[in-house]
Amino acid sequence: MSPSRGDRWLAGALGLAAALAGGAIVLILAFLVIEAWPALRQVGLSRFLGDSGWLPAAGPDGNFNLVPMLAGTVAVTAGAMLLAVPAGVISAIFCRYYAPLGVSHIYRRLIEVLAGIPSVVYGFWGLVVLVPWITRFRPPGQSLLAGALILALMVLPTVALLAESALRSLPRSYFEGAAALGLGRFTTVRSLALPAAAPGIGAGCVLATARALGETMAVLMVCGNVVQVPTSFFDPIRTLTANIALEMAYATQFHRSALFVSGLALMGLVGLLISAVERLSPKPAYE
Amino acid sequence: MSASPRETLDSPQKLQDACISTEGLSVSYAKSYALRDLHLEIPRGSITALVGPSGCGKSSFLKTLNRLTDLITGCRVTGSVRLDGEDIYQSGFDVLSLRRRVGMIFQKPNPFPLSIRRNLTLPLEEHGTQDSAALAAKTEAALRDVGLWDEVKDRLDSSAMILSGGQQQRLCIARALALGPEVVLLDEPCSALDPLSSAVVEDLIASLRESYTVIIVTHNLSQARRIADQTALFWLENGAGTLIETAPTEQFFSQPQHRLTKEYVSGARG
Amino acid sequence: MNRSSVKADRTATFLCWIVAFAVTGTFFWILWDLLGHGFKGISWSFLTTQPRDAGRSGGISSVLVSTSLILGVCLGVAIPTGVGTAAFLSEWIPRKSRVGRWIRRSLDLLAAVPSIVFGLFGAVFFGEVLGFGFSILSGGLTLALMVLPILIRATEAGFRSASEELRLGGAALGLRRATILRHLLLPAASHGIVVGLVLGVGRALAETAALIFTSGYVTRMPSSLLDSGRSISVHIYDLAMNVPGGEANAYATAVVLILLLILINSLASWATQTWLGGRSLP
Ligand SMILES: Nc1ncnc2c1ncn2[C@@H]1O[C@H](COP(=O)(O)OP(=O)(O)O)[C@@H](O)[C@H]1O
Ligand SMILES: [Mg+2]
Numbered sequence: 001m002s003p004s005r006g007d008r009w010l011a012g013a014l015g016l017a018a019a020l021a022g023g024a025i026v027l028i029l030a031f032l033v034i035e036a037w038p039a040l041r042q043v044g045l046s047r048f049l050g051d052s053g054w055l056p057a058a059g060p061d062g063n064f065n066l067v068p069m070l071a072g073t074v075a076v077t078a079g080a081m082l083l084a085v086p087a088g089v090i091s092a093i094f095c096r097y098y099a100p101l102g103v104s105h106i107y108r109r110l111i112e113v114l115a116g117i118p119s120v121v122y123g124f125w126g127l128v129v130l131v132p133w134i135t136r137f138r139p140p141g142q143s144l145l146a147g148a149l150i151l152a153l154m155v156l157p158t159v160a161l162l163a164e165s166a167l168r169s170l171p172r173s174y175f176e177g178a179a180a181l182g183l184g185r186f187t188t189v190r191s192l193a194l195p196a197a198a199p200g201i202g203a204g205c206v207l208a209t210a211r212a213l214g215e216t217m218a219v220l221m222v223c224g225n226v227v228q229v230p231t232s233f234f235d236p237i238r239t240l241t242a243n244i245a246l247e248m249a250y251a252t253q254f255h256r257s258a259l260f261v262s263g264l265a266l267m268g269l270v271g272l273l274i275s276a277v278e279r280l281s282p283k284p285a286y287e
Numbered sequence: 288m289s290a291s292p293r294e295t296l297d298s299p300q301k302l303q304d305a306c307i308s309t310e311g312l313s314v315s316y317a318k319s320y321a322l323r324d325l326h327l328e329i330p331r332g333s334i335t336a337l338v339g340p341s342g343c344g345k346s347s348f349l350k351t352l353n354r355l356t357d358l359i360t361g362c363r364v365t366g367s368v369r370l371d372g373e374d375i376y377q378s379g380f381d382v383l384s385l386r387r388r389v390g391m392i393f394q395k396p397n398p399f400p401l402s403i404r405r406n407l408t409l410p411l412e413e414h415g416t417q418d419s420a421a422l423a424a425k426t427e428a429a430l431r432d433v434g435l436w437d438e439v440k441d442r443l444d445s446s447a448m449i450l451s452g453g454q455q456q457r458l459c460i461a462r463a464l465a466l467g468p469e470v471v472l473l474d475e476p477c478s479a480l481d482p483l484s485s486a487v488v489e490d491l492i493a494s495l496r497e498s499y500t501v502i503i504v505t506h507n508l509s510q511a512r513r514i515a516d517q518t519a520l521f522w523l524e525n526g527a528g529t530l531i532e533t534a535p536t537e538q539f540f541s542q543p544q545h546r547l548t549k550e551y552v553s554g555a556r557g
Numbered sequence: 558m559n560r561s562s563v564k565a566d567r568t569a570t571f572l573c574w575i576v577a578f579a580v581t582g583t584f585f586w587i588l589w590d591l592l593g594h595g596f597k598g599i600s601w602s603f604l605t606t607q608p609r610d611a612g613r614s615g616g617i618s619s620v621l622v623s624t625s626l627i628l629g630v631c632l633g634v635a636i637p638t639g640v641g642t643a644a645f646l647s648e649w650i651p652r653k654s655r656v657g658r659w660i661r662r663s664l665d666l667l668a669a670v671p672s673i674v675f676g677l678f679g680a681v682f683f684g685e686v687l688g689f690g691f692s693i694l695s696g697g698l699t700l701a702l703m704v705l706p707i708l709i710r711a712t713e714a715g716f717r718s719a720s721e722e723l724r725l726g727g728a729a730l731g732l733r734r735a736t737i738l739r740h741l742l743l744p745a746a747s748h749g750i751v752v753g754l755v756l757g758v759g760r761a762l763a764e765t766a767a768l769i770f771t772s773g774y775v776t777r778m779p780s781s782l783l784d785s786g787r788s789i790s791v792h793i794y795d796l797a798m799n800v801p802g803g804e805a806n807a808y809a810t811a812v813v814l815i816l817l818l819i820l821i822n823s824l825a826s827w828a829t830q831t832w833l834g835g836r837s838l839p
Contacts, residue, residue: 017641022660118763186566214671216766386731
């Protein structure tokens with residue numbers, strides 16, 4: 001078919017838009033690598049993991065140990081997921097199987113609203129309500145615990161909504177079969193629904209983990225931002241993301257390049273998780 | 288490529304003025320043939336009915352005539368289709384104006400979800416009518432041609448979707464006629480309509496005979512008998528649609544030549 | 558059913574309700590706290606006066622202006638690019654083509670990029686390489702990249718929901734693909750576009766980390782797109798973290814932000830209903 005002139009123009013425009021949209025991630029990754037390169041080359045990976053501290057402003061002779069930030073990120077994410085996964089999955093089960101219809105409807109809506117609250121608002125609430133509350137038990141309050149609690153609240157909707165949709169997509173025949181065998185509700189849920197929906201629920205959890213890893217504002221506001229490997233839940237920590245947010249404003253040259261290294265590390269972690277999601281679920285990861 | 292009509296020796300009838308002629312036309316989808324080696328001539332200014340059981344390639348055949356097959360991924364057309372002697376599959380052929388010259392009406396009425404007026408003006412503007420007075424005149428003429436004008440003239444700007452099925456189908460016909468086509472293809476145009484609307488649309492189709500070359504696919508044999516000048520039977524043989532018999536309608540029904548035609552016409556098969 | 562199974566079901570029921578109560582309770586705790594402290598700070602003058610004393614007093618007018626400008630730049634770039642890409646993916650190339658697969662893949666990855674990384678990229682690419690500096694333009698463009706995947710997915714779903722009849726019917730009348738797209742498919746996909754816009758605007762309004770190093774902190778009323786401007790969520794962050802005594806205005810600003818998000822969501826569901834109800838005709 002020979003396209004008309006108008007069609008050829010449009011094809012060009014659409015192709016350009018698609019190239020821009022599809023190329024954005026390539027550009028972002030390229031810039032991360034280019035900007036991180038000076039620090040990576042002169043400092044080397046080993047010092048990012050084994051230096052005696054974090055004093056990047058001193059140039060190539062400074063200290064570049066990212067381990068406290070990595071540990072903080074992993075600890076706060078793990079803590080959050082420890083809470084959010086059970087609470088989210090139970091919320092989904094509640095919605096699908098245990099709640100009366102009206103309640104289920106309202107509860108689902110509430111979870112959607114929770115998902116829509118901006119992270120800076122969560123962070124603010126954590127700072128003015130949660131942190132003082134924790135301080136009463138164990139100062140300083142700004143801590144790994146506060147970060148994990150806030151993050152858990154933030155990613156719970158992701159877990160709950162994706163688990164709910166995984167449970168919802170199970171074929172009705174499963175449950176008819178179970179009912180015909182006289183299986184009880186709990187048995188049906190535990191032995192039938194949860195295993196069958198496991199890939200979808202797993203994908204939801206991994207996705208939520210990626211969100212928690214990448215979250216900046218909330219942890220920046222409630223975690224205290226002290227560069228140290230935490231030894232208790234009440235220790236203040238600094239995450240990779242918070243580290244970038246705090247230092248980018250005044251970082252120059254070498255210091256800045258080191259921050260891009262931490263950005264690259266973050267992107268690597270998230271990329272790993274996303275490819276795990278692709279493995280787990282046949283559908284695209286993001287709706 | 289030559290633009291002059293070519294004499295075909297292997298077609299069943301020789302017609303002095305063929306509007307459309309196909310030679311060795313085959314259509315295949317991803318895995319199988321829908322239509323194989325079809326030779327057919329459609330005389331100008333007449334109504335040709337295509338009959339036959341479902342799945343024997345009638346719709347596929349119609350879609351080759353306006354190259355709607357281009358839109359179906361995995362669909363391949365071989366052989367030739369000539370419109371006024373010109374091969375419509377030759378490279379560089381203007382498909383958009385082909386589709387203006389060869390209008391098509393579908394089984395399910397498919398007006399655009401726009402206003403009644405816009406359903407007509409959009410294609411008209413596309414094919415070069417820009418002047419608003421001309422647009423209004425052509426809109427009115429087309430709606431009068433299909434007998435819809437009096438029914439809708441006061442609500443031209445309301446949605447075409449609120450019309451009844453029969454009205455929608457007539458709007459679709461008006462939309463095609465407004466472009467001044469030479470050929471009108473109709474794919475079971477009445478089978479989604481109630482009997483009353485069906486009769487109205489059938490009368491409308493019969494009235495097209497003088498001014499257009501009409502090809503209609505129908506499952507309703509008495510409808511074919513009432514309106515068609517020429518009738519063709521398609522059948523599924525060896526997994527692909529083929530043309531069994533073409534004859535003037537009276538002869539097709541009263542003295543069918545082929546065994547399958549006899550059985551199909553008498554209702555014994557199909 | 559045996560006894561232990563009944564008992565297990567009872568325990569599960571109990572557990573479910575406990576979790577549901579805890580989540581609901583926390584939700585209302587947050588809501589109560591925000592509204593209780595924030596509502597009294599909101600007034601007409603709060604919305605229409607500029608921040609004073611680092612935001613401790615005064616209102617948020619310049620913040621609202623900057624936010625709208627950032628959002629305007631973001632949507633001005635994201636809508637054409639996003640709708641164009643969606644049209645390309647679902648209408649122009651074969652559904653399962655390799656190009657399409659790669660573009661969708663990159664968009665999935667783009668959607669997963671943490672916002673602070675967008676901030677890093679935006680600061681370097683828009684701020685330095687393209688020379689926009691700390692500006693509303695840099696911030697808006699960075700946000701545009703962030704909302705693209707959401708917008709494209711939703712718009713693509715809209716195109717897919719458009720019926721095949723439109724494409725065939727349009728082609729049978731000899732309409733150009735451009736005309737079919739513009740006049741038939743785009744209106745049919747408008748529902749998806751609206752959904753994508755709401756999600757995108759929601760994300761853009763809520764965004765903080767990507768804006769700190771792109772559009773910056775400045776509270777002055779911006780006079781051009783090349784001025785730095787503080788968005789509403791950056792304002793909340795700054796008042797809460799860096800301004801002792803800024804809490805009251807942070808509360809009020811947070812309530813304004815939430816009200817804005819609610820407003821946008823209701824606008825969208827209203828618009829969707831209007832379109833789906835078929836009341837508006839192009
Ligand atoms: N878009 C398509 N893709 C694949 N196969 C098709 C398509 N359209 C029609 N076919 C196949 O081609 C054959 C002929 O179909 P069709 O032309 O619709 O027959 P009829 O209109 O006579 O019922 C059928 O076997 C049908 O399954
Ligand atoms: Mg058919």
